[in-house]
Amino acid sequence: MNTGTIVFDGIEYPDGNASDPNALGLMQGSPPPLAKRIRFEDDRYLDFPQIRWSLSHMRELVPTAAVWRGNGGASEFGVTTRDSEARIDALTFDDLQGQRHTWAAALAHTYTDGIIVLHRGARVYERYFGALQPQRPHACFSITKSYAATLAATLIHERILDEGKAVAHYLPEMAATAYQDATLRHLLDMQVGVDYGEDYADPQAHIWDYARAGGLRARRPDYAGPGNYYEYLLTLRKAGDHGTAFEYKTVNTEVLCWIMKRVTGISLAEMLSERIWSRIGCEEDGYLAVDSIGVAMGGGGLNSSLRDLCRFGELMRCEGTWRGKQVIPAEVVADIRRGSDPMKFAKAGYTLLSGYSYRNMWWVSHNQLGVFEGRGIHGQRLYIAPRAEIVIARFCSHPIATSAANDPVTLPAFEALCHLLRSG
Amino acid sequence: MNTGTIVFDGIEYPDGNASDPNALGLMQGSPPPLAKRIRFEDDRYLDFPQIRWSLSHMRELVPTAAVWRGNGGASEFGVTTRDSEARIDALTFDDLQGQRHTWAAALAHTYTDGIIVLHRGARVYERYFGALQPQRPHACFSITKSYAATLAATLIHERILDEGKAVAHYLPEMAATAYQDATLRHLLDMQVGVDYGEDYADPQAHIWDYARAGGLRARRPDYAGPGNYYEYLLTLRKAGDHGTAFEYKTVNTEVLCWIMKRVTGISLAEMLSERIWSRIGCEEDGYLAVDSIGVAMGGGGLNSSLRDLCRFGELMRCEGTWRGKQVIPAEVVADIRRGSDPMKFAKAGYTLLSGYSYRNMWWVSHNQLGVFEGRGIHGQRLYIAPRAEIVIARFCSHPIATSAANDPVTLPAFEALCHLLRSG
Numbered sequence: 048m049n050t051g052t053i054v055f056d057g058i059e060y061p062d063g064n065a066s067d068p069n070a071l072g073l074m075q076g077s078p079p080p081l082a083k084r085i086r087f088e089d090d091r092y093l094d095f096p097q098i099r100w101s102l103s104h105m106r107e108l109v110p111t112a113a114v115w116r117g118n119g120g121a122s123e124f125g126v127t128t129r130d131s132e133a134r135i136d137a138l139t140f141d142d143l144q145g146q147r148h149t150w151a152a153a154l155a156h157t158y159t160d161g162i163i164v165l166h167r168g169a170r171v172y173e174r175y176f177g178a179l180q181p182q183r184p185h186a187c188f189s190i191t192k193s194y195a196a197t198l199a200a201t202l203i204h205e206r207i208l209d210e211g212k213a214v215a216h217y218l219p220e221m222a223a224t225a226y227q228d229a230t231l232r233h234l235l236d237m238q239v240g241v242d243y244g245e246d247y248a249d250p251q252a253h254i255w256d257y258a259r260a261g262g263l264r265a266r267r268p269d270y271a272g273p274g275n276y277y278e279y280l281l282t283l284r285k286a287g288d289h290g291t292a293f294e295y296k297t298v299n300t301e302v303l304c305w306i307m308k309r310v311t312g313i314s315l316a317e318m319l320s321e322r323i324w325s326r327i328g329c330e331e332d333g334y335l336a337v338d339s340i341g342v343a344m345g346g347g348g349l350n351s352s353l354r355d356l357c358r359f360g361e362l363m364r365c366e367g368t369w370r371g372k373q374v375i376p377a378e379v380v381a382d383i384r385r386g387s388d389p390m391k392f393a394k395a396g397y398t399l400l401s402g403y404s405y406r407n408m409w410w411v412s413h414n415q416l417g418v419f420e421g422r423g424i425h426g427q428r429l430y431i432a433p434r435a436e437i438v439i440a441r442f443c444s445h446p447i448a449t450s451a452a453n454d455p456v457t458l459p460a461f462e463a464l465c466h467l468l469r470s471g
Numbered sequence: 472m473n474t475g476t477i478v479f480d481g482i483e484y485p486d487g488n489a490s491d492p493n494a495l496g497l498m499q500g501s502p503p504p505l506a507k508r509i510r511f512e513d514d515r516y517l518d519f520p521q522i523r524w525s526l527s528h529m530r531e532l533v534p535t536a537a538v539w540r541g542n543g544g545a546s547e548f549g550v551t552t553r554d555s556e557a558r559i560d561a562l563t564f565d566d567l568q569g570q571r572h573t574w575a576a577a578l579a580h581t582y583t584d585g586i587i588v589l590h591r592g593a594r595v596y597e598r599y600f601g602a603l604q605p606q607r608p609h610a611c612f613s614i615t616k617s618y619a620a621t622l623a624a625t626l627i628h629e630r631i632l633d634e635g636k637a638v639a640h641y642l643p644e645m646a647a648t649a650y651q652d653a654t655l656r657h658l659l660d661m662q663v664g665v666d667y668g669e670d671y672a673d674p675q676a677h678i679w680d681y682a683r684a685g686g687l688r689a690r691r692p693d694y695a696g697p698g699n700y701y702e703y704l705l706t707l708r709k710a711g712d713h714g715t716a717f718e719y720k721t722v723n724t725e726v727l728c729w730i731m732k733r734v735t736g737i738s739l740a741e742m743l744s745e746r747i748w749s750r751i752g753c754e755e756d757g758y759l760a761v762d763s764i765g766v767a768m769g770g771g772g773l774n775s776s777l778r779d780l781c782r783f784g785e786l787m788r789c790e791g792t793w794r795g796k797q798v799i800p801a802e803v804v805a806d807i808r809r810g811s812d813p814m815k816f817a818k819a820g821y822t823l824l825s826g827y828s829y830r831n832m833w834w835v836s837h838n839q840l841g842v843f844e845g846r847g848i849h850g851q852r853l854y855i856a857p858r859a860e861i862v863i864a865r866f867c868s869h870p871i872a873t874s875a876a877n878d879p880v881t882l883p884a885f886e887a888l889c890h891l892l893r894s895g
Contacts, residue, residue, distance in 0.1 A: 074764075074765055076697070076737075077701075077729060077732040077733045078701050078766065078767075079764060085762050085765075086763045086764060087534070087763065088763060089818050104765075106530070106536070106537065106758075107534050107535070107536050107761050107765050108533065108534055108535065110492050110511070110530065110531050110532055110533060111531070111535070112531050113530065114531070118545075118606070118754070120544065122541075178826060182539050182542070183537075185768055268692035268693070269667070269692070275502070277501075279501050305501060308501040309501045312501075330542070331756075332755075334530075335530050339510045339511065339512060340498075340502050340503060340508050340510060341498055341503075341509075341528075341531050342501070342502070363720060389795075422655055
């Protein structure tokens with residue numbers, strides 16, 4: 048196995064092969080040696096290289112609620128062949144810095160834990176590395192948002208929710224917050240003016256207060272902050288206007304999920320089970336990280352097996368139908384694919400995502416392949432290219448949170464794969 | 472639905488129907504009202520009535536590791552009929568205080584969350600109450616020990632472990648503890664002289680220190696005690712001799728599990744999956760509560776669906792075979808059924824369990840029906856009556872931990888059922 052390094056922001060990191068968590072002995076032994084232990088209370092489980100183990104073992108670190116797969120049995124999508132996998136492994140492409148990679152070598156470069164490619168609904172590639180196994184759920188991070196907002200858009204389609212209504216209509220206790228006059232549509236497209244920052248590289252960013260409130264980061268013994276997600280959301284104040292610009296803020300998803308729960312009485316875990324997992328033949332239970340009062344982190348707490356993530360991508364590629372049954376309304380999927388206003392998106396300054404928009408918590412490329420994506424920190428990706436009839440589900444444990452750290456390789460790799468498979 | 476009360480130690484409690492957690496609204500609402508919240512940090516999740524919700528939601532309170540069911544699909548054991556269920560519901564029996572009950576009414580009296588009866592391998596009765604559902608794992612508490620020790624006895628049978636060797640042979644760091652010269656056989660039959668108490672009604676009992684070390688009870692901000700199970704076990708000192716009397720101490724199981732992990736390198740969760748769950752067609756993943764370094768609580772941390780618990784009972788009834796395949800060695804099961812020395816058991820003073828012994832962490836009745844049992848606090852029971860060809864799996868959330876609180880009803884109820892079904 049070749050090992051190497053990557054460099055980001057001037058810092059050199061051992062690559063995916065060189066930081067394999069099994070080879071490093073992370074959490075091995077009885078007990079694991081002190082230097083190999085990953086404990087929630089040390090608050091370093093998302094640091095590198097610990098993250099290479101942690102993202103496949105989230106339930107061993109925090110409380111979780113099951114997303115039941117139902118009792119219908121797993122759906123099939125064929126088995127890969129050596130020929131098809133070898134052909135993909137040998138694919139070469141240039142990254143956005145002009146460096147040439149093979150597909151196979153790029154997997155270690157992006158700290159890939161697992162990746163599946165479906166072409167016309169058939170599995171043509173599947174790989175697992177490090178701590179991940181086919182049956183083991185992995186952190187989806189913000190791909191959770193795409194699941195949650197697809198459900199919210201479905202509830203709007205069913206007239207259970209009204210996208211024009213303000214948050215305070217559903218949650219009167221939020222009237223004193225930034226969300227008082229933000230509509231569900233503002234939430235869904237992340238166009239809310241709220242004083243909240245999400246720079247993962249900044250230890251003082253609001254995202255960490257939010258995670259600490261929800262029990263995803265350790266608390267000091269003298270912690271006196273919000274005790275759960277809802278308490279944290281009640282502290283958020285307005286900054287700027289709603290509806291003018293795309294501003295990516297995880298708390299918007301949390302408010303959306305709170306509304307879904309308030310109106311339906313159904314938890315996110317149950318809704319994902321009833322409306323997605325059990326309808327598309329998921330083969331493993333998923334799970335959601337929950338806070339101290341049992342509320343799931345709708346903005347990033349989902350863990351799914353790679354195959355089940357891939358099934359969701361295939362459902363979305365097929366306009367919400369699964370083996371002839373409409374599971375998500377076709378209009379909901381079409382609305383996502385149409386995207387929102389790229390001009391509002393451009394204000395956020397994602398230089399690698401030129402021409403994109405953000406709709407119902409999906410990233411919409413507006414490119415020739417019709418690509419739309421679920422994206423999560425540290426390299427999580429659900430990539431759907433309808434015009435190439437391709438779905439790629441990928442889990443990573445990249446040292447750097449922001450997608451900008453892997454997009455220079457990921458974007459051209461996935462596009463090159465689409466062209467390879469389209470060419471037959 | 473009839474509601475009533477039970478009295479134990481002079482205190483009156485609302486019965487199972489009157490304390491239904493759904494009717495009480497426990498953990499309902501978004502957020503649940505303060506009085507209806509069950510938070511781990513409040514350290515009251517095992518109090519009554521909170522326990523009526525908690526035992527079906529353990530993973531939402533503490534970190535857990537999955538016991539994977541494998542990918543073989545669920546095994547069948549038939550469906551119940553209304554006739555068979557009505558006949559059982561109408562069964563009457565006298566409890567040990569001479570009070571008459573119907574089977575159906577006794578379910579609320581024992582705070583039953585779920586119960587399944589198999590007769591000759593076919594399901595003849597199945598009921599769920601309160602927070603439990605067929606797919607939802609429930610706390611097994613000390614039935615965990617019967618699983619773990621059946622695996623340990625299997626490893627002894629395979630000569631991977633030696634029951635005559637002392638603990639310190641496998642765990643040199645335990646040489647300074649009570650376990651230095653205790654053998655695996657002493658552990659398996661709970662005949663270890665160790666200064667450790669397990670009176671659940673005493674808030675100062677060692678069991679709570681042990682639970683706190685393992686992360687199953689909340690810690691005060693100034694907590695400076697052991698940080699995990701192994702650290703706690705290293706503190707245990709000798710009291711009395713080994714091998715002379717049965718003394719029920721959960722820490723013995725924990726030491727046994729530590730040895731299994733040290734010798735095999737396989738975690739308890741993986742071993743349960745490989746050697747039991749995946750071999751008998753379990754339909755749901757189970758899970759184990761884990762401590763801060765990922766070590767499962769082998770003495771009581773298992774959660775299983777009721778049906779999967781029942782499958783394990785049926786496996787043991789059938790001498791370790793499952794649909795023609797030997798899963799657990801027949802000699803291991805025969806050894807359990809032969810029991811150990813009832814004279815040593817009698818010294819422990821279990822007045823309701825006259826004539827019993829304890830072997831490989833199973834409770835062996837030595838009665839006419841050949842009954843042997845897995846038993847867990849708050850009413851958990853796996854009851855196997857080979858000569859009646861009956862298995863009963865039952866989950867409860869009884870207000871009182873000790874089995875002595877429900878045995879006066881449970882023992883005659885189960886025996887009456889055996890006689891009813893045997894009579895055809």
